[in-house]
Amino acid sequence: MAEEWRRSPDEAGSADEGPGPDSGGGSETRPEAGPDAGPDEPYASLLDLPLSSDLNRIGEQLHALVRAQRTLQELLQAVVNITGELELPTVLRRIVRTAMDLVGARYGAMGVLDQEGRLLEEFIPLGLTTKELADLEGVELPRGRGLLGHLIHHPEPLRVIDIARHPESAGFPPGHPPMHSLLGVAISVRGRIYGNLYLSERKDGQPFDRHDEGVIRALAGTAGVAIENARLYQRVQNSSEQFQRLLLPRLPDLRPFTAGAAYLPASAPAAVGGDWYDAMLLPGGACAAVIGDVVGHDLRAAADMSQIRNMLRALYYDQNAPPSTSLARLDRIMDAALDEAPVATALLARLEPADGTWQLRWSSAGHPPPLVVLPDGRVHYLDMEPGLPLGVAPDLPRPDHCRLLPVDSTVILFTDGLVEVPGQPLDRGLDSLAVTASRLAGLAPEELCRALVTHRPGNGHDDKAVIALRTPPLTGYGSS
Secondary structure (H helix, E strand, O other): OOHHHHHOOOOOOOOOOOOOOOOOOOOOOOOOOOOOOHHHHHHHHHOOOOOHHHHHHHHHHHHHHHHHHHHHHHHHHHHHHHHOOOOHHHHHHHHHHHHHHHHOEEEEEEEEEOOOOOOEEEEEEEOOOHHHHHHOOOOOOOOOOHHHHHHHHOOOOEEEOOHHHOOOOOOOOOOOOOOOOEEEEEEEEOOEEEEEEEEEEEOOOOOOOHHHHHHHHHHHHHHHHHHHHHHHHHHHHHHHHHHHHHHOOOOOOOOOOEEEEEEEOOOOOOOOOEEEEEEEEOOOOOEEEEEEEEOOOOHHHHHHHHHHHHHHHHHHOOOOOOHHHHHHHHHHHHHHHOOOOOOEEEEEEEEEEEOOEEEEEEEEEOOOOOEEEOOOOOEEEOOOOOOOOEOOOOOOOOOOEEEEEOOOOEEEEEOHHHOOOOOOOHHHHHHHHHHHHHHOOOOOHHHHHHHHHHOOOOOOOOOEEEEEEEOOOOOOOOOO
8 A cells, every 4th residue: 555555644633523412401390290181191291202402312322332332243253253363464464354344444454563663564455456456566565654654653543534634644656546544553462562553445435433443442452462372373383393393304315316305384283293204225225215194283293203203213224124014013012112002104115226127115004105206207106005004903914015116216205194185085186296296207306395295285284294215327236
């Protein structure tokens, strides 16, 4: 919006509504009708009716009462709507939209102050039409001068009837929609001004009045609490994500294989989950990779994941044991060593040279199948018997699978958060992932993994992990 809009409107002595109800006029004493009043009695009672001025005053008071009750209900609903959000960008936009609805404003904006509290660091305008946005393309967002600057330096509620006539008005940039009235209210968080809420142009053409100011001031108090909650949530989310990443390994040097991995936390509160990946070079030139997912989205799931990952790493270092044996041993150890064995899915794969090509051996414990990207960009899933998840039936046998792969093939292991969308068939997410992987087949494994979690078909409500291994030339390996 214009620098005007962005700066903040104010007009000393903003006009209030018209004069209040007449306070003059006392009660009038009238003779009471006697017992013999007869037919004149109805007329005597009519004389006791309020005067027209009294009726007008009563009507205005009833109208004000109805408006106040309606506003209170709307404010209560606004509190529910605003405090129900935890993502800060969503909270800020919802505050602006709610304020616009409460006072019937056509335009609204939130200006977030910088650390020094002198200029606007962020400006979030709402209400502009597509054409108005197009007309403002290339125009710098307000930084907090003019009227907006007045509200920054004097954070008292500000009402302006005619922005152009205000002595601190700085005008609007070319293409800015015309705006005349303005209502500005500061929003504080923990005693510090966080930003300013700006409203312009009531839809009924009237200037903002004292009632509007009171409503927005009440909303600003709730907005400060909602912003603080969102900021706390953001800090918790960042700390949780950092904690989760510390539990995940940094991939070692796997040369001659090229490898990559990526992790993205869930968008739900705490942002901690049980997804993990791992990889290791084995004796004889083989490379093992694992992907897993512990059921749950909390610190317990993250702790269980760390234990399972470390136990499995020791087990699959035994090159002579097939992947199914390593998973079966892990399942039995979990059942015996952990007080409450968690349920988890996992897929252990091993790439090893065999007869002038590469052989992929893998076993799945209820996990999504590997996705293979061939050198020519074609993709296919190795959709074989997945077996039961870990922690379900430790004594049941587990299947092994084997597939030959050419040089320069890429094996992608992933968790279900990458492909699951509630209410949609899993096949749709798997197909979408395959299309994306084929389109990005030329990327290095590290870049490919980052791109896959960025362009995921999943909705982000679950954490997700992905690891990719690319088969190197067989020079120096010979055959086994």
